[in-house]
Amino acid sequence: xxxxxxxxxxxxxxxxxxxxxxxxxxxxxxxxxxxxxxxxxxxxxxxxxxxxxxxxxxxxxxxxxxxxxxxxxxxxxxxxxxxxxxxxxxxxxxxxxxxxxxxxxxxxxxxxxxxxxxxxxxxxxxxxxxxxxxxxxxxxxxxxxxxxxxxxxxxxxxxxxxxxxxxxxxxxxxxxxxxxxxxxxxxxxxxxxxxxxxxxxxxxxxxxxxxxxxxxxxxxxxxxxxxxxxxxxxxxx
Amino acid sequence: xxxxxxxxxxxxxxxxxxxxxxxxxxxxxxxxxxxxxxxxxxxxxxxxxxxxxxxxxxxxxxxxxxxxxxxxxxxxxxxxxxxxxxxxxxxxxxxxxxxxxxxxxxxxxxxxxxxxxxxxxxxxxxxxxxxxxxxxxxxxxxxxxxxxxxxxxxxxxxxxxxxxxxxxxxxxxxxxxxxxxxxxxxxxxxxxxxxxxxxxxxxxxxxxxxxxxxxxxxxxxxxx
Numbered sequence: 001x002x003x004x005x006x007x008x009x010x011x012x013x014x015x016x017x018x019x020x021x022x023x024x025x026x027x028x029x030x031x032x033x034x035x036x037x038x039x040x041x042x043x044x045x046x047x048x049x050x051x052x053x054x055x056x057x058x059x060x061x062x063x064x065x066x067x068x069x070x071x072x073x074x075x076x077x078x079x080x081x082x083x084x085x086x087x088x089x090x091x092x093x094x095x096x097x098x099x100x101x102x103x104x105x106x107x108x109x110x111x112x113x114x115x116x117x118x119x120x121x122x123x124x125x126x127x128x129x130x131x132x133x134x135x136x137x138x139x140x141x142x143x144x145x146x147x148x149x150x151x152x153x154x155x156x157x158x159x160x161x162x163x164x165x166x167x168x169x170x171x172x173x174x175x176x177x178x179x180x181x182x183x184x185x186x187x188x189x190x191x192x193x194x195x196x197x198x199x200x201x202x203x204x205x206x207x208x209x210x211x212x213x214x215x216x217x218x219x220x221x222x223x224x225x226x227x228x229x230x231x232x233x234x235x236x237x
Numbered sequence: 238x239x240x241x242x243x244x245x246x247x248x249x250x251x252x253x254x255x256x257x258x259x260x261x262x263x264x265x266x267x268x269x270x271x272x273x274x275x276x277x278x279x280x281x282x283x284x285x286x287x288x289x290x291x292x293x294x295x296x297x298x299x300x301x302x303x304x305x306x307x308x309x310x311x312x313x314x315x316x317x318x319x320x321x322x323x324x325x326x327x328x329x330x331x332x333x334x335x336x337x338x339x340x341x342x343x344x345x346x347x348x349x350x351x352x353x354x355x356x357x358x359x360x361x362x363x364x365x366x367x368x369x370x371x372x373x374x375x376x377x378x379x380x381x382x383x384x385x386x387x388x389x390x391x392x393x394x395x396x397x398x399x400x401x402x403x404x405x406x407x408x409x410x411x412x413x414x415x416x417x418x419x420x421x422x423x424x425x426x427x428x429x430x431x432x433x434x435x436x437x438x439x440x441x442x443x444x445x446x447x448x449x450x451x452x453x454x455x456x457x458x459x460x461x
Contacts, residue, residue: 053359054358055355055358055359068361069359070359070360071356071359073352073355073356075352077352077353077355077356079353079356079357079371079375080375080452080453080454081374081375081378081449081452081453090360090362090370090371091357091360091361091362094362094366094370095360095361095362095363095366096361123452123453125453125454125455126455136356139360140359140360143360143361
């Protein structure tokens with residue numbers, strides 16, 4: 001694996017007026033690295049992704065990216081007035097001015113890869129939540145971003161659809177895509193991550209490999225956070 | 238009612254009808270262009286232009302078309318601009334319509350979820366690309382009932398064109414009544430020709446609405 005840094009976040013601070021949401025965040029992603037960001041609700045995970053791809057202004061620090069980012073959101077955000085294929089082709093045609101035949105071919109290949117080629121002509125309303133998210137992932141992929149950002153992409157899905165979406169992301173990890181993933185799925189995080197960043201109260205509390213984080217978390221806050229998931233699984237059984 | 242009189246009037250009405258239709262539709266197209274531009278400015282809150290657009294919308298929404306036409310037709314020549322009645326009618330109608338269209342399209346734009354803009358921007362699309370390819374088509378399908386109502390309203394407003402001596406339907410009817418006193422026949426044809434002009438707009442409007450809504454929301458019977 002190359003040691004080139006694709007994404008570098010340097011002392012990033014984000015405030016909404018007087019409220020500091022992210023404070024002095026620094027980390028970087030190397031090419032092909034998969035970093036998972038976990039933390040309690042409201043800790044600033046989603047805001048961090050939005051700052052990285054420029055949807056939010058930052059008050060201090062710097063974000064440098066080698067190339068472009070692609071982002072997939074929690075809510076299914078496909079364009080409802082366009083078919084699946086049109087959803088995928090819009091940005092490559094308008095932004096990158098690529099040839100229609102070439103884009104369509106790639107769109108169909110990618111759809112086939114996520115098992116949705118048969119849905120190419122359908123509209124978003126005709127798809128299930130999991131299918132929509134898979135299309136949204138393909139829509140980000142087809143722009144050939146250097147870094148993919150995933151913002152809790154399974155949080156709004158019915159449980160039986162979570163797996164099909166996570167499988168697609170696992171598949172991307174195998175293809176050495178560089179990814180920054182915010183998720184609440186701890187088993188998935190452990191399986192997919194090269195590194196785990198634990199965010200709490202707007203600061204990075206831990207930045208370590210998944211074995212260390214899930215096996216023997218250093219800080220009391222991380223331990224407490226992970227225990228909430230144990231409690232949930234005990235409750236569920 | 239004398240059918241012979243009606244028959245003899247029909248060619249005169251057809252001529253007036255075509256003129257009304259021509260000026261009416263030029264005005265409507267102008268109204269759409271102004272409305273899309275105005276809504277773009279308001280949606281992205283462009284500095285200075287937003288204030289100007291607001292002032293324009295309020296000025297034209299809150300004055301009668303008749304007054305606007307008088308202003309353009311009799312006022313501009315005083316300032317040294319000569320303008321013929323047809324152009325004046327179309328421009329007046331376009332300006333009035335633009336103010337209504339701006340508001341209708343803007344309310345449609347506001348109803349499109351913000352995440353749509355964010356996803357488009359995340360895909361690298363520019364503001365105008367996002368507006369034209371993603372937000373506007375969705376806003377249109379939300380605003381269609383209001384837009385159709387505006388078009389019908391504008392085409393009906395052409396009836397004040399007679400005030401600037403344009404030979405539209407209203408002018409023709411008034412003229413014929415004044416000349417020959419065949420009031421019943423003249424008014425009957427007036428109603429018929431307005432309906433011929435407007436009924437297709439209503440039907441086309443409902444059809445477009447159904448088609449666009451179906452694409453986005455289905456028939457409304459099946460939840461997701």
